[in-house]
Amino acid sequence: MRVMSIYNMKGGVGKTATAVNLSYLAAASGRRTLIWDLDPQGASSFYFRVKPKVKGGGKKIVRGKSDLDDLIKGTDFPNLDILPADFSYRELDLQFADSKQSRMKKLIAPLRHEYDLIVFDCPPSISELSQQIFRASDLLLVPLLPSTLSIRTLEQIQAFLKKERVTRLELRTFFSMVDRRKTMHREFVEEFAANSKQHLTAGIPYSSAVEKMGLERRPVVEFAPRSAPSAAYRALWDQVASELW
Ligand SMILES: Nc1ncnc2c1ncn2[C@@H]1O[C@H](COP(=O)(O)OP(=O)(O)OP(=O)(O)O)[C@@H](O)[C@H]1O
Ligand SMILES: [Mg+2]
Numbered sequence: 001m002r003v004m005s006i007y008n009m010k011g012g013v014g015k016t017a018t019a020v021n022l023s024y025l026a027a028a029s030g031r032r033t034l035i036w037d038l039d040p041q042g043a044s045s046f047y048f049r050v051k052p053k054v055k056g057g058g059k060k061i062v063r064g065k066s067d068l069d070d071l072i073k074g075t076d077f078p079n080l081d082i083l084p085a086d087f088s089y090r091e092l093d094l095q096f097a098d099s100k101q102s103r104m105k106k107l108i109a110p111l112r113h114e115y116d117l118i119v120f121d122c123p124p125s126i127s128e129l130s131q132q133i134f135r136a137s138d139l140l141l142v143p144l145l146p147s148t149l150s151i152r153t154l155e156q157i158q159a160f161l162k163k164e165r166v167t168r169l170e171l172r173t174f175f176s177m178v179d180r181r182k183t184m185h186r187e188f189v190e191e192f193a194a195n196s197k198q199h200l201t202a203g204i205p206y207s208s209a210v211e212k213m214g215l216e217r218r219p220v221v222e223f224a225p226r227s228a229p230s231a232a233y234r235a236l237w238d239q240v241a242s243e244l245w
Contacts, residue, residue: 011124014176019121027080042085057088
């Protein structure tokens with residue numbers, strides 16, 4: 001079982017759109033996949049038409065008093081299950097505070113017989129929960145906007161991982177919401193790609209088809225497979241899969 005987190009401390013960069021589409025593509029390629037919506041906003045639960053509610057909430061999960069199997073729901077798609085969000089997840093930081101930093105890793109370990117891949121859709125923060133996520137993950141996939149501030153945030157994340165000695169984790173970046181009509185975006189993307197070893201070259205274009213996911217409540221790769229962002233998500237999935245396996 002491999003564990004991938006879609007993470008950035010920055011909000012609104014396309015984490016959930018990526019988590020939803022890559023989870024779908026993983027499942028469609030035959031990998032038994034679980035997406036865990038860790039964000040109390042519950043956006044990926046919404047996209048998969050699942051109620052953002054977990055019996056007993058985050059507290060019981062962290063204490064090991066909930067069986068994760070009982071909380072997991074099916075989606076409309078083969079091979080793809082979801083552990084929904086719950087509004088109580090806003091307190092996960094507090095609930096993990098008394099645990100070892102490997103608590104999350106331990107909680108998901110029993111799922112290894114059922115899933116080939118777990119995808120965490122992470123809330124935008126850098127916190128106790130993030131520490132747990134970093135230690136439970138094999139791959140940290142960080143969506144970046146093509147902007148100087150976004151790169152600055154990435155550097156803060158990298159510095160934090162170094163300071164906390166998170167070494168086992170592979171970090172990969174890719175660009176999200178790229179507008180190739182903007183010269184600045186194009187130049188930024190090209191220059192960054194040329195200078196970063198951790199960067200995946202498949203970028204996701206800015207597209208209203210992705211925004212339509214809110215109306216369709218399905219992954220864009222499913223309802224508009226021939227659109228530009230769908231082709232981009234498939235290219236990204238190919239690159240991510242070859243990092244994971
Ligand atoms: N490639 C794209 N093109 C256009 N709009 C996009 C694209 N990707 C995401 N969006 C839109 O941008 C908004 C934020 O995307 P998303 O929810 O995936 O970001 P996020 O990083 O998960 O946000 P949060 O930090 O709140 O969890 C959403 O309205 C989404 O529809
Ligand atoms: Mg999100």
